[in-house]
Amino acid sequence: MRQPGNKTDFSPLAEALLRWFGDNRRDLPWRQTKDPxxxxxxxxxxxxxxxETALPYYHRFLERFPTLADLACSSEEEVLTAWQGLGYYSxxxxxxxxxxxxxxxxxxxxxxxxxELRSLPGVGPHTAAAIASICFGRRRPALDxxxxxxxxxxxxxxxxVESPPARRFLHQHLQEAMPAxxxxxxxxxxxxxxxxxxxxxxxxxxxxxxxxxxxxxxxxTAAELPLRRVRLPPRPIEVVCAVIHRGDDCLLRKxxxxxxxxxxxxxxxxxxxxxxxxxxxxxxxxxxxxxxGEISSPCKKLAATFTHLQWRMSIFLVSLPIGxxxxxxxxxxxxxxxxxxxxxxxxxxRVAELLERALPGHPxxxxxxxx
Ligand code: SF4
Numbered sequence: 001m002r003q004p005g006n007k008t009d010f011s012p013l014a015e016a017l018l019r020w021f022g023d024n025r026r027d028l029p030w031r032q033t034k035d036p037x038x039x040x041x042x043x044x045x046x047x048x049x050x051x052e053t054a055l056p057y058y059h060r061f062l063e064r065f066p067t068l069a070d071l072a073c074s075s076e077e078e079v080l081t082a083w084q085g086l087g088y089y090s091x092x093x094x095x096x097x098x099x100x101x102x103x104x105x106x107x108x109x110x111x112x113x114x115x116e117l118r119s120l121p122g123v124g125p126h127t128a129a130a131i132a133s134i135c136f137g138r139r140r141p142a143l144d145x146x147x148x149x150x151x152x153x154x155x156x157x158x159x160x161v162e163s164p165p166a167r168r169f170l171h172q173h174l175q176e177a178m179p180a181x182x183x184x185x186x187x188x189x190x191x192x193x194x195x196x197x198x199x200x201x202x203x204x205x206x207x208x209x210x211x212x213x214x215x216x217x218x219x220x221t222a223a224e225l226p227l228r229r230v231r232l233p234p235r236p237i238e239v240v241c242a243v244i245h246r247g248d249d250c251l252l253r254k255x256x257x258x259x260x261x262x263x264x265x266x267x268x269x270x271x272x273x274x275x276x277x278x279x280x281x282x283x284x285x286x287x288x289x290x291x292x293g294e295i296s297s298p299c300k301k302l303a304a305t306f307t308h309l310q311w312r313m314s315i316f317l318v319s320l321p322i323g324x325x326x327x328x329x330x331x332x333x334x335x336x337x338x339x340x341x342x343x344x345x346x347x348x349x350r351v352a353e354l355l356e357r358a359l360p361g362h363p364x365x366x367x368x369x370x371x
Pocket of ligand 1: 150153154197198199203204205208209210211212214216217222
């Protein structure tokens with residue numbers, strides 16, 4: 001293996017890795033196709049999501065939207081519904097926007113070049129490289145978290161691995177190591193090694209097909225790598241969530257098209273000042289929405305953690321007389337039986353599950369919940 005400035009032949013590394021991949025690759029559905037649309041869907045799902053979690057969603061999504069054209073003519077609500085539970089919903093919205101753009105700009109055929117793929121909404125460097133290499137045989141390293149970890153160990157790189165200089169270094173070295181005739185297999189093999197043997201903690205160097213070529217293994221530094229920026233923990237904020245119901249119908253609000261849980265339906269949820277009690281804050285919010293109802297107390301508490309934020313939710317049940325409630329396009333009433341078919345983020349899905357157990361007939365069951 002080489003350090004910067006020294007030319008070294010990488011073919012033993014690629015050969016050992018590809019041989020191992022041929023014998024040990026997991027039988028995953030997106031590996032049985034070179035259809036760029038399917039590979040795109042899989043890459044979108046696998047960002048931030050484990051393979052085991054993504055698998056049933058991948059099957060269901062392709063049953064619901066078997067072709068790029070099917071997805072392109074779907075509504076955002078249909079796509080979010082198919083995606084719900086996977087989280088990071090901007091991936092689903094971008095995927096839909098992206099396929100619509102493929103229809104308009106490329107006549108429904110995904111382009112082969114990395115640059116054109118990158119020009120599509122939501123197609124980042126990793127996804128573009130994965131599609132270009134796997135489906136079109138382009139020689140382009142796909143640098144996801146697994147590949148960055150593996151490559152930083154191969155070359156014993158002691159730089160913050162997400163930094164531009166580190167990415168440039170690893171990109172250049174992987175590109176040189178990538179055989180011209182199997183770039184897609186090489187990218188997948190690197191990711192597979194990271195997912196199965198070159199693990200973040202306790203890498204299985206004893207089983208690794210390239211152990212004799214790995215500088216971190218030879219120098220005893222594998223457990224220290226990759227170097228990463230220290231991430232701040234999610235910032236906690238207090239929110240109130242109003243479960244407003246009249247009989248078995250409950251009031252939902254569509255979240256803004258930008259930001260957290262964009263475009264999803266919710267039980268109206270708002271951040272509150274810490275110096276004001278959740279109950280007082282809710283009373284003010286109800287007034288601002290023109291709602292007069294009976295608030296049940298005490299509230300339930302739930303915590304919902306996102307990448308940068310943690311909601312500490314105080315959830316109140318608010319009973320409305322028949323016929324009352326706000327109007328407007330962001331509001332809708334939905335029967336309990338309809339909730340499952342509507343796109344909702346995980347926190348509100350959890351609230352819906354509580355509600356389904358509590359209504360009808362026993363709203364008191366909704367009280368006194370402890371997280
Ligand atoms: S030898 Fe160890 S550290 Fe190096 S690539 Fe293999 S599993 Fe990772």
